[in-house]
Amino acid sequence: MPRSRLCTSLALLALAGACTCAAGVSRADDASPSDVATARKLAREGVKLADAGKCAEAIEPLSRAENLYHAPTILGRLGECQVAVGRLVEGTENLQRVVRESLPSNAPAPFVAAKTRARKVLDKALPRLAHLTVEVTAPAGVEYTVKLDGTRLPKAAIGVERPTDPGDHTVEVAAEEHRASTKNLTLGEGRSARVELSLEPDPEAIRRRKAKAASPTPVDDGTIGRKKTLAYVSFGVGGAGLLVGSVFGVMAISARSDLDAECPNKVCPTGAEGRIDAAKVKGTVSTIGFVVGGVGVAGGALLLLWPESAEVKAGGAAWRPWVGVGTAGLEARY
Numbered sequence: 001m002p003r004s005r006l007c008t009s010l011a012l013l014a015l016a017g018a019c020t021c022a023a024g025v026s027r028a029d030d031a032s033p034s035d036v037a038t039a040r041k042l043a044r045e046g047v048k049l050a051d052a053g054k055c056a057e058a059i060e061p062l063s064r065a066e067n068l069y070h071a072p073t074i075l076g077r078l079g080e081c082q083v084a085v086g087r088l089v090e091g092t093e094n095l096q097r098v099v100r101e102s103l104p105s106n107a108p109a110p111f112v113a114a115k116t117r118a119r120k121v122l123d124k125a126l127p128r129l130a131h132l133t134v135e136v137t138a139p140a141g142v143e144y145t146v147k148l149d150g151t152r153l154p155k156a157a158i159g160v161e162r163p164t165d166p167g168d169h170t171v172e173v174a175a176e177e178h179r180a181s182t183k184n185l186t187l188g189e190g191r192s193a194r195v196e197l198s199l200e201p202d203p204e205a206i207r208r209r210k211a212k213a214a215s216p217t218p219v220d221d222g223t224i225g226r227k228k229t230l231a232y233v234s235f236g237v238g239g240a241g242l243l244v245g246s247v248f249g250v251m252a253i254s255a256r257s258d259l260d261a262e263c264p265n266k267v268c269p270t271g272a273e274g275r276i277d278a279a280k281v282k283g284t285v286s287t288i289g290f291v292v293g294g295v296g297v298a299g300g301a302l303l304l305l306w307p308e309s310a311e312v313k314a315g316g317a318a319w320r321p322w323v324g325v326g327t328a329g330l331e332a333r334y
Contacts (some may be wrong), residue, residue, distance in 0.1 A: 031069045038071035064193040072098045072114040080116065083125045088165050092129065093121040102169055126284035130187035132164040137171050137198040144175035144199055161192065173197040177205040238296020246290025248282045255279035 016241040031039070046062035049055070063079040076098045082091030098118035103111055136158055138144050146153045147169055148164075166189045178199040187193055256279050 010218045035068045039065040039074070042068070043074050050077055050081050055084040059085070072101055072111045072118070076114040076118040080121050083121060086165055086167060088125055088129050089163050092122060092125050093123070128166065128189040130164045130166045130189065131161045131192040132169070132187060133159065133161045133192070133194040134171055135159055136196065137196065138175065139199065139201070142175050142178065142199060143172050144178070145198070146171070146173045166191075171195050171197065173199060177201050177202055177209065228304065231304045234296045234300035238293045238298075238300060241289045241293030241296055242293070243289070245286045245293055248289060249286035252279055252282035252286050255282060
């Protein structure tokens with residue numbers, strides 16, 4: 001976009017009515033025509049709200065406008081509104097940026113007026129700033145975290161007087177295996193306060209850590225994998241047993257039905273002995289299949305669900321179940 005056209009476009013920005021094309025005053029080289037137009041719209045909306053005394057609502061559009069395109073006229077009104085709603089630290093910092101900004105000799109009058117206006121608001125706001133010093137007493141070597149109103153404070157800010165908004169505040173310090181310490185306070189405008197927090201060891205947390213260290217998690221040497229494999233094999237054997245039991249059970253029932261029809265009053269003709277024996281064999285195979293199937297399925301489930309170290313103490317002994325493919329039992333340890 002040609003520089004002359006950009007200056008003409010920016011001349012429509014709210015409050016300014018003009019722009020400067022000098023380097024350092026605005027991000028003209030980085031802003032697209034769409035950004036400039038959007039910033040103009042947001043700035044007008046924010047200024048309208050600010051003039052109506054609705055600074056709490058004006059902050060958002062003014063912040064967005066400033067992020068899209070910097071102009072002293074926008075940033076100055078943003079700082080004013082932040083101060084008006086009690087965000088003194090943030091507001092005075094923005095006003096300081098406007099005051100310290102270098103303007104070229106041919107800067108438009110609205111920009112010069114914005115600097116003058118920002119200086120007047122800043123001179124009244126700075127004495128209202130509160131100051132807070134946070135001190136922490138902690139055992140040597142303990143890494144701790146300090147938060148002010150939920151926001152973490154840098155370590156470099158601990159023990160240093162820190163500009164703070166007036167009002168209610170919560171300061172907290174926390175560290176592993178130590179009891180957290182919290183203090184609430186109210187800072188008046190222009191007042192200074194010091195908060196001292198101390199960290200004390202938490203015996204319960206230390207006990208849990210030592211107990212965990214004394215019972216380390218065992219390293220899997222392949223036992224768990226073998227146990228799962230055996231469980232799946234047991235399920236397979238159990239499933240096959242149930243299938244065999246079902247098939248031979250149906251066959252045994254069918255053979256028994258045929259024999260009942262052939263042998264009224266349970267008196268069978270000569271030559272039926274072979275069919276009777278065959279029916280009995282089928283019934284026996286079915287029973288064995290169901291037994292194997294039940295043991296296999298139960299064993300597989302037990303292998304998967306029963307903890308490796310689970311024991312039940314009774315009768316002066318510690319009983320632990322063991323399961324194999326198609327077999328199971330209890331092991332007693334006295």
